[in-house]
Amino acid sequence: HVPLFLCRAYTADIQTEPDLVDYDEDLENYPHTYSDPFNPYKESKISAVDITVEAVDENRVMVNITDPLTGIHRRGKQLSLRDVLKNDLKYKISYHKPGSTGKRDIISDSSMAEVSKLDAGESYCFMAAAFIPSRPKGSQLGAWSQQLCTPQVYSILHELYLGTWVGIIFILLTVFFIIVTATVLCCRCCQQRNSTQSSTPV
Secondary structure (H helix, E strand, O other): OOOHHHHOOEOOEEEOOOOOOOOOOOHHHOOEEEOOOEOHHHHOOOOOOEEEEEEEEOOEEEEEEEOOEEEEEEOOEEEEHHHHHHHHOEEEEEEEOOOOOOOEEEEEOOOEEEEOOOOOOOOOEEEEEEEOOOOOHHHOEOOOOOOEEOOOOOOHHHHOOHHHHHHHHHHHHHHHHHHHHHHHHHHHHHHHHHHHHHHOOO
16 A cells, blocks of 8 residues: 555665865765664654534534645655555544533544534534554654634524523413413303302292
8 A cells, every 4th residue: 555665764874074075085984874764654744634624514514634745746746645645544533612621533534524413503623633543653643733613603592691581481471370360260250150140030
């Protein structure tokens, strides 16, 4: 999957040079050292991805991820992280409510990830990072993206103030009391008529 040249270990020969280069001098006589072996696939730092968030409905949000470009070119095209790592690349998405310390994480194989089971009407903040589970644990995660938050959506019920609700409840109770009172009075009137008619001599 991953190009072989990325999986190999490389060592750099670090040489020192004089301030003024004398081309007759042999630069190999100056001090030099070798770097520690470096494996591009396992040790390269992964840049941050870009994300956009879009509400699907009141309980779901779609997170769209754009991969960073690498320094690798092939046939005149600059390759993205997905082009290089292919199926080895996954994404870690972290989300939480603003002001809350409780974060949730999901892992996605695709650059289009749906986050579901969200509380209706609530705002959520999202971040994403490239995740390569085949790398050593300390270098599996790339840099985090910029955090993006969805707006808090208020329904008609949320927009009604407490005082409005109290007023509505009071009106409903008043109407209910009037209906009950009118019903009781009507029943009493009917009973009185019946008793009057029954007591009248024929």
